[in-house]
């Protein structure tokens with residue numbers, strides 16, 4: 318795997334544990350509950366179909382690949398269900414430069430102004446500890462020699478976005 322994490326603010330091993338603790342096992346949201354848009358969005362339909370065979374954690378890489386292209390079509394419950402697998406997957410491969418799944422997550426957490434409100438809606442079920450896992454993932458990327466350069470502006474924007482959300486989120 319070759320994790321080179323000497324410069325990370327949080328040791329990657331403890332982040333793995335933190336994610337496992339912060340996201341308790343949950344049932345997969347069934348049917349329309351998995352997706353975000355009202356009936357009729359073809360991307361939501363594809364997403365439900367393409368994820369139909371995956372019911373349990375950890376989601377395999379093939380499922381992560383499905384999700385990465387349609388993250389804005391996942392419902393709030395869908396985000397919560399997918400995220401522990403997605404984050405652990407990203408951390409596992411953080412040293413591989415061509416991991417677009419990492420880039421997609423960063424960009425999805427750095428919405429353009431027109432998409433800020435709907436992005437907040439997708440993260441509405443995250444508690445502070447779960448948002449903290451996102452913050453620490455972003456900090457790991459920011460401390461990483463490749464992602465810090467490749468996604469510099471989006472990373473800062475994503476950190477600001479998630480930290481602002483965390484500041485107004487109650488509960489642990």
Ligand SMILES: [Zn+2]
Pocket residue numbers: 352353354358359360361362389390
């Ligand atoms: Zn959709």
